Amino acid sequence: xxxxxxxxxxxxxxxxxxxxxxxxxxxxxxxxxxxxxxxxxxxxxxxxxxxxxxxxxxxxxxxxxxxxxxxxxxxxxxxxxxxxxxxxxxxxxxxxxxxxxxxxxxxxxxxxxxxxxxxxxxxxxxxxxxxxxxxxxxxxxxxxxxxxxxxxxxxxxxxxxxxxxxxxxxxxxxxxxxxxxxxxxxxxxxxxxxxxxxxxxxxxxxxxxxxxxxxxxxxxxxxxxxxxxxxxxxxxxxxxxxxxxxxxxxxxxxxxxxxxxxx
Numbered sequence: 001x002x003x004x005x006x007x008x009x010x011x012x013x014x015x016x017x018x019x020x021x022x023x024x025x026x027x028x029x030x031x032x033x034x035x036x037x038x039x040x041x042x043x044x045x046x047x048x049x050x051x052x053x054x055x056x057x058x059x060x061x062x063x064x065x066x067x068x069x070x071x072x073x074x075x076x077x078x079x080x081x082x083x084x085x086x087x088x089x090x091x092x093x094x095x096x097x098x099x100x101x102x103x104x105x106x107x108x109x110x111x112x113x114x115x116x117x118x119x120x121x122x123x124x125x126x127x128x129x130x131x132x133x134x135x136x137x138x139x140x141x142x143x144x145x146x147x148x149x150x151x152x153x154x155x156x157x158x159x160x161x162x163x164x165x166x167x168x169x170x171x172x173x174x175x176x177x178x179x180x181x182x183x184x185x186x187x188x189x190x191x192x193x194x195x196x197x198x199x200x201x202x203x204x205x206x207x208x209x210x211x212x213x214x215x216x217x218x219x220x221x222x223x224x225x226x227x228x229x230x231x232x233x234x235x236x237x238x239x240x241x242x243x244x245x246x247x248x249x250x251x252x253x254x255x256x257x258x259x260x261x262x263x
Contacts, residue, residue: 016195016197016252017042017045017046017103017104018045018049019195019196020045020103020104020132020193020195020254021045021046021049021050021103022049023193023194023195024046024101024103024130024132024193024254024256025046025049025050025053027130027132027191027193027256027258028099028101028128028130028258029128029258030050030054030057030098030099030101030128031054031057031098031099032054032056032057033054033056033057034057034058034097034098034099035057035058035059035060035096035097035098035099036050036054036057036058036059036060036097036098036099036100036101037059037060037061037062037090037092037096037097037099037100037101037119037122038050038059038060038061038062038101038102038103039062039087039090039100039101039102039105039115039118039119040062040063040064040087040102040103040104040105041061041062041063041068041069041082042063042065042068042104043068043073044061044068044069044073044076044080044082045103046061046101046103047059047060047061047073047080047082048073048076048077048080050101051076051077051079051080052076052077054079055077055079056079057079058079058081059077059079059080059081060080060081060082060083060097061073061080061081061082061083062082062083062084062085062087062090062091063082063084063085064084064085064086064087065084066084069082069083069084087102087105087109087115087118088109088110088111088114088115088118089118090118090119090121090122092122093122094121094122095122095123095124095125096122096123096124097122097123097124097127098123098124098127098128099123099127099128099129099130100119100120100122100123100127100128100129100130101128101129101130101131102115102119102130102131102132103131103132104132104133104134104254105131105133106131106133106169106170106176106179107133107168107169107170107171108168112169112170112179113179113182113183116129116131116179116180116183117183120183120184120185120261123261124261125261125262125263126260126261126263127260127261128258128259128260128261129180129183129185129258129259129260129261130256130257130258130259131176131256131257131258132193132254132255132256132257133170133176133254133255134252134253134254134255135171135172135192135253135254135255136165136166136168136171137166137171138253139192139194139251139252139253139254139255140252140253141197141250141251141252142197142199142205142208142209142212142250142252143165143209143212143213143216145235145238145239146209146216146231146235147161147162147165147166147216148162148238149231149234149235149238150162150219150220150231152234153227153230153231153234154219154223154227154231157219158219158231161215161216161219164215165213165215165216170255172255173190173191173192173255173257174190176190176255176256176257177190177257179257180257180258180259181259183259184262185259185260185261185262186259186260186262187259187260188257188258188259189257189258189259190255190256190257191255191256192253192254192255192256193253193254193255193256194251194252194253194254195251195252195253195254196249196250196251196252197249197250197251197252198247198248198249199239199247199248199249199250200246200247201245201246201247202236202239202240202245205239205248206232206235206236209235220232
């Protein structure tokens, strides 16, 4: 794998997506055998969690970025298969899987409706379709600390950044419910899932933040030195919360939805 891509993702979000995978799989309640597909699997947090939880199942992970799909991941569990492919045009036959799920992908796609339609197409009747997305505006404290400081100190450009990061489709459970309903799925349920983001110190937090979202990183790198320093120091003060530097544990929440393919 390209170490830069892998390391950046792992530091920024990979460690948290692994934690989210456990709660998300509890919510999905997939069958313990059969065929499962993880759409937009990234570096495989959910794929591996599903393979370990369901050792008798066939677990397929698919992602558009081939550098994420490593031999090391395949070696973690014998029931994992990895494929390169687009969520908007899955390379599988109709009715290929008993469950299709996707973690932290749906609201980053240009056409989430089409991706969901593809998940429905490749899933058998009575099979489950599920997804989770970060609750960006209300549930990602570690990003909010920075974005609020940027909006205050960088003026219009900072406010625009905050809007771009937060203004994504399907920002609440009702929106996700409607998306699943419009796709013809039944027995729809939604939930909010919470994990803790634990940081060793501010430097660990800052490194994670700069890798978490390209818009944030690019914005910060564009700032004049004085403005960049002010934003970083304001974010640092928010992180410290009046205490000495050190470990912090911040809550992050995600919204999840599942439904059943009609018979």
